Amino acid sequence: MNGSDWPSPAANLSTIEQQIKKVIAATGVDVPSLTIGGSSPAMLPLPLAALVSLTITYKLDKASERFLVLIGPGLNSLAEGCPWPCMPIIASLWAQKVKRWNDFLVFSASRTVFHHSSDAVVQLLRSCFTSTLGLSPSNIYSNGVGALLGHGFGSHFSEECLRSPRGFFTYEEKLKTTKFGLPYGQVSLGAAMERVKLAASLGASLVWLSGGLSLVQSLIKETLPSWFVSSHSPDHDHREPEGVVAMLRGYALAYFVVLCGTFAWGVDSTSPASKRRPKVLRSHLEFLASAVDGKISLGCNYATWRSYIVWFVSLMTGCTPKWVPDVDADVLKRLSYGLMRWNKEELAMALLGLGGVGAMSAAAELIIEIGA
Template identity: 65%
Template sequence: MNGKDWPSPAANLSSVEEHIRKILSVTGIDIPSLAAGGSSAATLPLPLAAFVSLTITYKIDKASERFLNLAGPALECLAADCPWPCMPIVASLWTQKAKRWFDFLVFSASRTVFLHNSDAVVKLFKSCFTAALGLDTNPISCNGGVGALLGHGFGSHFCGGISPVAPGILYLRVYRSIRDIGFITGEILSLLMHSVREIAFNGLPRDKLVKLKTTKNGMRYGQVSFAAAMTRVKLAASLAASLVWLSGGLGLVQSLIKETLPSWFISVHRSEQQGSEGLVAMLGGYALAYFAVLCGAFAWGVDSSAAASKRRPKILGSHVEFLASALDGKISLGCDWATWHAYVSGFVSLMVGCTPTWVLEVDVEVLKRLSRGLRQWNEEELALALLGIGGIATMGAAAELIIEKDL
């Protein structure tokens, strides 16, 4: 196909760019202008240009449908792997020939933004939290929940043109193609803790948060209901765990529990050094506990029948050993004490109540050390429940605890 036979992409590129910006508008991600340099800027690498030239010569009819069904996905993958803005250029060329494919091709072009830019992926994560938790004033996501996270699809049949796409749908379409996933756990952990702060303050001035009080209507923290805040914290933790599991599966979850979380607790966090106390610190600990247990449940299952449970004892045992060692004073922690207390009590409570099979897989001596640490915090009931699930080997320690409690 000679160059003179190519349709000019510049005529359609501005329309593609406009619709990509609209699709990404909910995420706050901006893209460089595609047509800023005129038609001379619309260039493709030779292999991709040859493939486009080959496919675009076929008529769109039943005779060539089989070939296009094979070549189409290959063309999309090849364009997505090429530097930005190759896929938008391909979309601008193809949409001139097949206008009914406009929505699909433009949406595919918008996905490539995340394949070449880690910062864009982080912004997408942030948009997912904002939408799900209703932390934004945007009318699309102000109510939060799964509806705001996943939206109602995409296409030009909405609102007279392509509508902004919900961040959850965008991530479901791009997560398999993200090349570097090593940074994901740290970013999601940071966004989870940031979301907890937003939930705690809930639009109130920072100086309005005072001591936690118990009223006849339940626990309140200043003007914030503790029960309502915990509901949103659980939602944030569920979203964080889902994103980690989707992004990296078993390997990423094991890295989180074995390395990322212990490193986070050991590190000194600036916001907590500045006096972050009370509700924010406590909710942060509970959020991390739900986050860790949900990640483990996704990866390993909650009983002994799951195939992935074969890897569970080693990673889980390492994490519980870290908890016990910190309670013994063998490890210095940099996080807020209220965060640590809430995390340990929350993590153990979830294991006892939701994943008792996990407790049976932990070394008995480690369980006894963890139980002693809980007793030092006056968490006798939780310590006894932990030993009660530990099996025959922990019955003696459980009996001693009961006797000491009666005395």
């Protein structure tokens, strides 16, 4: 069905297009395929056109508005799944009927871009991290990402949440020439770790909001081990102290994974989702123990790997001690012996101490070895 079946939206479509471009451009995202114009007329798929034709004929009064409340989310979902520029066409039509909805319609149409362009999602993730960490010399990212989330359009958008990002690893922080936006040497290790922790917190939040429990469990059980065993380009910048950036990367990953886990399972066993925790956690710690034993070859930087294990165990024993009994005593023993070889005796003892009765013999053996 052609858009011309209703009062012509052409002029309003051009205005909506410019507003959408302004919102998206403010986020630092460049989407070349955004242009709506062209020689061929803008079209809507038949099911979507039929639904729009039905709803747009409603007389907007208190009696009919409740139907729009029910149909509206369905119309949005259907439009998001249809080819671009369906959502801008709908926005241009509805904005003519109800001018006070213009900002909301522009906002909804702007989000649709990220359902059709994976590159736009990657760019948006970079903007989110850059804005959160304060790495940009300009405030364009801060203002732009806020605009995409609905800030500046009015308080009625405060409950809207962007749910398009799909992972943490798509954003790679550039640490080779600068550290966190400042010349190298002007940031202490403590300040750097705070920035890293902030980035990991944002990453975990995005993963949880976008994929929920299934994405978190897939990340810990499959994605993360694959990342560790795959080869990565080594850092060759002589201006960096050897291993510092790799160590920070391991710390970031550990904080990110533990935070993802707490979102998904909770810190104890009161959440219904906590019943799924033992299987995933056992699989992950079995992988860690096997790699520490030398049974699995790793492709990542050794300092990253060591930092990840040390911080993961530190966070687990210090913040989520109820997780430890979920892991087999033999795995805890192997991991603890690896930590002891790295001169982390206290951390090794803390891990075994939380392992329950099954880990007591291993803890006793460790005490004897340390005493000897």
